[in-house]
Amino acid sequence: MSQYTPPLQDMQFVLNELADLHEIAALPGYGEATPDLARAVLEEAGVFASEVIAPLNHSGDIEGVRLEGGAPRMPAGWAQAYARFVEAGWPALSAPEEQGGQNLPGVLAAAVEEMWNSGSVAFGLLSLLSRGAVNVLRHAGSPELQQRYLPRMVSGEWTGTMVLTEPQAGCLSAVRTRATRAADGSYRLHGTKIFITYGDHDLVPNVVHLVLARVEGAPAGTKGISLFAVPKVLVNEDGSLGEHNDVRAVSIERKLGLHATPTCVMAFGDGAGAVGYLVGEENRGLEYMFIMMNSARFAVGLEGIGLAERAYQKARAYARERVQGVEQGGETSAKVAIIRHPDVRRMLLSMKSRIEAMRALAAVMAASMDQAALNQDPEVRDAHQAFVELMMPVAKGWFTETGLDIASMGIQVHGGVGFIEETGAAQYLRDARITTIYEGTTGIQAMDLVGRKIGRDGGRAIGAVIVRMRQVQADLESHAHAELRAIGAQLNKGIGDLEAAVESLVKSWEGGPKPALAGSGPFLELLGIVAAGWQMGRAALAADRLLASDPGSDFLTYKILTCRFYGDHVLSKSAGLRHAIVSGSGATLEFSDAAF
Amino acid sequence: MSQYTPPLQDMQFVLNELADLHEIAALPGYGEATPDLARAVLEEAGVFASEVIAPLNHSGDIEGVRLEGGAPRMPAGWAQAYARFVEAGWPALSAPEEQGGQNLPGVLAAAVEEMWNSGSVAFGLLSLLSRGAVNVLRHAGSPELQQRYLPRMVSGEWTGTMVLTEPQAGCLSAVRTRATRAADGSYRLHGTKIFITYGDHDLVPNVVHLVLARVEGAPAGTKGISLFAVPKVLVNEDGSLGEHNDVRAVSIERKLGLHATPTCVMAFGDGAGAVGYLVGEENRGLEYMFIMMNSARFAVGLEGIGLAERAYQKARAYARERVQGVEQGGETSAKVAIIRHPDVRRMLLSMKSRIEAMRALAAVMAASMDQAALNQDPEVRDAHQAFVELMMPVAKGWFTETGLDIASMGIQVHGGVGFIEETGAAQYLRDARITTIYEGTTGIQAMDLVGRKIGRDGGRAIGAVIVRMRQVQADLESHAHAELRAIGAQLNKGIGDLEAAVESLVKSWEGGPKPALAGSGPFLELLGIVAAGWQMGRAALAADRLLASDPGSDFLTYKILTCRFYGDHVLSKSAGLRHAIVSGSGATLEFSDAAF
Structure with a gap:
């Protein structure tokens, strides 16, 4: 079945250049999280994800789980793989040392979790839920409960x-x-x-x-x-x-x-x-359960990224291998691999650019979670916390909606064989289809975003983020490199549309929540697109800077082009979303229930 | 399982007000196709689709087809239903009388086919393919072949x-x-x-x-x-x-x-x-096969509409029945059906408005096919034929992509139960996933559109369509009714974006096909959105006109609101697509195959 190649180069770029791992390593207790350690952990996790987990994904899908003698029986090979997962200490990666964990930063754990999800979301879900339960018990469980249950839950034995x-x-x-x-x-x-x-x-x-x-x-x-x-x-x-x-x-x-x-x-x-x-x-009880749900929401967002990466890799491999048709405008009449067809390239870049944009935003969010928990300065902690809370609906809602779209596009790249289950591409769509629903649907996330995070907040938290976005845009627009200026121009339009949408939502909120909520779905998408575009702008700037000392790097050269594609094909959606938010709620609210 | 209610009122509105059925009835041989006959045929087909076909869709999905003794065995009930289908004469609806058909216009047959697809695409496919084979034999088969095979293929016996x-x-x-x-x-x-x-x-x-x-x-x-x-x-x-x-x-x-x-x-x-x-x-052989593929392409577009309608109806029923949460900004703290939640309403209107837009465009295309075949005036025939050929990639590509998106949205409206197969919503997504692929992928359609229908044509055919669009926009923008002016304003922007995109494609085509093809996917979507928006503009004008004599009609009142929603939420995407077409091909083409 399909191979999985951990995207280690992009993960390290994101951790070091965008998520500022060196600052995380300066937080109390995280001193060991150097770039070298991060690289070693990512490599080891990549081996486990690709060699142990990934091969189980398709066979597990086909065999499924059966109830035998009143107990669910997992597919062949899963018990052995999970035992190795526990033995290698993976469930305890970010748990505190005193509970038997390795106390590594969340920003590193997030990259590792993306890999488990690329390997198999069905597999990754088990430790995702266990971590959530651990968090609740750690926060609210009595010492007796903690003592009796936590160690073996942290280790993954239970x-x-x-x-x-x-x-x-x-x-x-x-x-x-x-x-x-x-x-x-x-x-x-x-x-x-x-x-x-x-x-x-x-x-x-x-x-x-x-x-x-x-x-x-x-x-x-x-x-x-x-x-x-x-x-x-x-x-x-x-x-x-x-x-x-x-x-x-x-x-x-x-x-x-x-x-x-x-x-x-x-x-x-x-x-x-x-x-x-x-x-x-x-x-x-609900208050405690929300602790669990909050951490789970981010983790489900990472499922969206992990699934999208796997679907992308499979589509890319097929596009390189499948020979069909001649190259339009090419020099010979020889048949070519379909990756030479412009629309196939467009689909692949649409997948790739959005995955990298999500990965960057997820890492920046995870770093902020580490800062919000451990920074010595309470004002810095608060600022990071506000950013994380604002963006959480985007991580859950937009990452999964985007992952779902990418999984579907992966089938499209395959053509007819993508519809045959044996190929494996269809599974990614089937698996992705729940991610926009569980732990709170996209609609619930959008309501939380527009209601609690924008409306009731009067737009303050997002205003602080827009200031940071504008700085990146200014750096891009004043850049010597034309590609970066073009990215900056698209980011400028995106931020402008975001500002107009926020202004409209904050204003309408005062008169009651309905019009703002009618635009909440498009607003969640708009914020996702622009916030991830902001990170792609930072990525382009970082890549350009690093190219000075590493001018032959294909990774850096094509990173800039990927950012450019994102600007032209994804950020460009902002104008339409702005219109839907600012002018589109009337029909939605005026429609009678009977007339649908 | 889920009920299907044939959308008879909208179908009749579309046939009479947008597809000009009275003009089709004036074509040679179609004199019997009066509005009354059309209504009777639609009603009868609606009964068959909802009572005989629709109940087989989910059971057929669960049971599937098995190879038994070397022959595929169809699910329970399918043989009886197909026998009734043949007995009632449905396969021969639009076939010529001399071949045992009923010689009804294609525009009516298209509405009927939408219903078969809403009932079950798996069922509808059988007669879809048979009609294609009949067309080829009728066009190219020898008299002996025709005599021996055609009658029983036309009737559906074979x-x-x-x-x-x-x-x-x-x-x-x-x-x-x-x-x-x-x-x-x-x-x-x-x-x-x-x-x-x-x-x-x-x-x-x-x-x-x-x-x-x-x-x-x-x-x-x-x-x-x-x-x-x-x-x-x-x-x-x-x-x-x-x-x-x-x-x-x-x-x-x-x-x-x-x-x-x-x-x-x-x-x-x-x-x-x-x-x-x-x-x-x-x-x-290929020349003959293309006869079959062309008719099949339109028919697959109708699958997109039929599936979308069924998915919409199921989501609507669930949204009316499922009680969850209180109404935000409502007057009581009572729990309400989720159709009261603004984002659920938005999803339902997104589904409904796009379905009605596709249905209108499909009917106008089908009417043009009838005109292209039978109008006495060769210039009129040619003009209709040029329109049909231009729009065929949109019918195949955009209707199915939109249907796929709507089927997925239908699951989303259901939340968690949508992911459970027993519910039935997931089947629509699984079934829809092939429609963007078979009979030529969306990418193939987009290549045909941008290459043969725009690039090589120098934009003449689409120029003629844009003139017709502009007339509708002018009627809307000068209208006394503010809703219609708002729709006109969105249509104006959409047409402007379409014109700019066409100009850019035609110009770049002269230098070679690649840049235009890199924008072909977004262009297919843009043309679909604007052409269907043009029909929604006509629908709003017709509804407003009819309201003068039928002021209490909810159907007409909400038709205008549905068109308004389409303008604000769908037509508004045109600016982003234009940018992707005009400015977005560089990164796509410059990327190296190895760097993906």
Whole structure:
């Protein structure tokens, strides 16, 4: 099946030139994160992703997960691969040393996660969810809970889940699962949950579920929801595994994609009740769950990038190998590989340029998360935090929408064979199709962006980002190199459209949220395009600077051309989006529900 | 599963107000095609599509086609439905009376075909291909061939195929299947063909393959390819079925979508050779096959519309039924159906407005095909033919790309349940994914458009269309109704961008095809958006006019609002596309193959 070649050169360029890894290495505890260490970690992760994970992706899709004897059975080879993943210490890469982690910066971990996702999103999801569960327990779990569960969750020996949705409703406020206090201070849970990713599987001996439930007598609505840790297998005081808890996977969903990921309907408390341990305080469950969801949202954005990179590589390989037609305007009538056809080149560059733009923006965001957590200066921390919160809907929403489009384009490059499942290109589209939905749909992200991050904020946070964008644009437009000036001109238009859109949204917000929300989808796309274009502008400047000492570098030369393509083909969409945001909400809101 | 409600009101509006059905009814032989007859045919077809075909779509997808005892076995219920389809005379709707047809205009048949595709593209494909085969035999088949095969192919008792592709290459010039002359004037074929849609099935007793092959001693390349009619079962002189021919389905492809369509690898002449009858003259096979491909291209465009309509209806039903969240800026804290959320409304209107725009453009094209075939005035015929040829790549390329996007958006409206196969929304995306590929990829369409229809033509044909667009824009901009003026303003910008793009392409074409071809993909989209926007402008004018005598019509009122939405959210993309066409080819062409 298709090979995966880790994009190490671009990742190092992004880390060193755009995400300022040297500044991250100056943060407390991150002193070891030198460029050399980063390179070594990326190389090692690249070997693991390409040699161990990537080969499982297609076979896992074909075999899928089956419920056997009441337990999901993972596809062939997955257990061995996951055991090697744990043995190599990958799940603990960015965890603190005192919990058995390697304490590497998040910015490096993000690049590594992109590779797991390129290898296989179905595989990467398991550690993604476990990291989220670890974060919640670390933040809100009692010392006893932490001591008993965290070490083996951090190491990956046990995995974690997020257990939210119930059959009757998608609103969290409608949670009906009951939790009853037991004499020993634990609780007994009863309820059915759906869409539980890796809810049960045979890769590890224990799964720790973080379950939303309602304690008897709790207030109605979202303020009466608590969070419980519910292990699949009870853990004795000495840490050994005890009895099976009253928890089981009832069925596995038949999904469009992610066939190797068990998405379970879970029954808690079919019998005497599932033993659960309260996380934090009663009735604060949603607050804790949001910790998990926030980290998961960024991680799902990285799924968009990882999938897109894999789809791109497969399309590129096919375009180089597949001979069809003669070159239009070429000098001979010999048949050529389809990469010589202009429209195929355009599709490949559309994929490549957007992937590199997303990777750059993701790295800059991840670096800001590290700064927001560890910088000594509270003002610097706050500024980074504001940037991260503003951009999070873009990372979740725009990276995944773009990844979905790129996966579909990958099939298109293949032509007819792309529609045949054996080829493997179709799987990327099927897998990508959930990324714009889970952990909050693109529409939910857009509402969060326009409502909380722009409207209620009065546009302050984004104003600070636009100042930074304008500086890059000025550097580009005053540059000696014509390609860079052209990129600067497109960035200038994009920023202008963004400013006009923000002004319109902030103004309309004062009169009520509806018009702004009617433009929220196009605005999320606009901010994504312009923010990633800003990073492509920085990339072009950095590449030009580095070319002075490395004039023969193809990587740097074509990086500038990739940025130019991005400006002409992606940033150029900003005018249309601006119009839809500023003038397009009337029809949307005036339409009667019956007239659709 | 999901219901399908034929969009009869919009179809009649389009036929009567935009496609000028009364002028078609004035053409020779079409006198019966009055609005009343059209309404009756649409209603009857709507009943068949919704009650007989639509219920088979999801079950057919789940069951799929299996090879049993060397023959593909269709899913349960398909044979009965197809028998009723033939019995009701639907395959012969637009065929001439002397061949047993009903001789109804193509513009009416196109609306009916949209409904078959909404019911099930997998089902509609069978008669689509048969009609293509009929067209070729009618045009190029000998009287004997016509007499023996046409009547039962026209009626649908037997079906037809297009047999082009071979395992070793996608270029038609590389056809290797051999045809040897036999003593009785027939030929014996030997070769393997792939991707043969409905290559074999158990719905009818005979399948007539139109096969490209090379007669011994023929010239190399495309000029040595002939076309043969190769029946699955030989037909005796008295018309009865004789022996099974040396033709069989070797395997069925496992595809992303269209699971109910048998896509076969076919072996011709495993034994003594498959008996084939030359169609037309030797070595003119490609010319005849293009007759089939041209009609098939428009028909595949209709698949894009039909699929999009079905996906829209399903998303709309879900959005009305699914209660989640409170209305932002609403007056109560009650939970509401998600159709109340602005971004969901935006998605639904994005789907609806583009479907209605495509339907209008398709009908206008189909009417032009009728005019090009039958108008008494040769100048009028030529003008219509030039319009049809110009727009055909848009019908094939843009309708299907738009349909694909709409099918994907339909999943998005569903959220998580859209990813579950049982829901049925995912199937529309899987099925739509081939429509941008088969019968010539979007890239091939774009190359045809920019090369043959714009570049070599020097922009004359499109210039004539732009004059017609400008008239509609002028009527809109001078209108008393502000909504119509707003639509006119967007159309004006769109036409301006189209003119600039055409000028740039025509100019650059003189220096060689590459820069224009590098912009061909965006140009196909731009022409699609603006041409369909032109029809939406006409729709708004017609709706406004009709409102004078029917002021309470919700259909007409919301038609104008739908056109307004199209202007603000779809036509507004024109500026970005123009930039990509005019300025975006440099990076595409300068990139080195190795640097991707």
